[in-house]
Amino acid sequence: MGIEVPSEPAPIACTLNGADMRQRAAAWRALLGSGLVERRRVPGGVRFSAREGARATLLELLELERECCPWMDIEVADGVATITSDRAEGRAVLALLGTAAGVWMWRSRQAAR
Numbered sequence: 001m002g003i004e005v006p007s008e009p010a011p012i013a014c015t016l017n018g019a020d021m022r023q024r025a026a027a028w029r030a031l032l033g034s035g036l037v038e039r040r041r042v043p044g045g046v047r048f049s050a051r052e053g054a055r056a057t058l059l060e061l062l063e064l065e066r067e068c069c070p071w072m073d074i075e076v077a078d079g080v081a082t083i084t085s086d087r088a089e090g091r092a093v094l095a096l097l098g099t100a101a102g103v104w105m106w107r108s109r110q111a112a113r
Helices: 018-033 052-068 088-102 106-112
Strands: 039-044 043-049 073-077 080-084
Touching: 018 039, 018 052, 043 052, 052 073, 052 080, 052 106
Parallel strands: none
Antiparallel strands: 039 043, 043 080, 073 080
8 A cells, every 4th residue: 555645736827938928918909898707706716608600619728728837726517617726815826827818808898787
């Protein structure tokens, strides 16, 4: 019987290089600026809800995020996606995605509601 050694958690880091990060950021900005994706903060991260015209793009971006940021927990069900992390109380998710997408537009979208 072997002894289980706990594995180290994945570092909070994105594996994209500068050019790829800019390209990914542009894709997030285009999607979030389309008006077809609603987002809101949830404990530990953010939840996205996409309308029919944006679901495929959201799912594609989420799969790409899974590849470059394995420390994030990404769950998808019925057009709703949740990105969370128990690391740093989720602040790392908001910080990384906020940096990648440029401006989240939280205040402007929330104020309009």
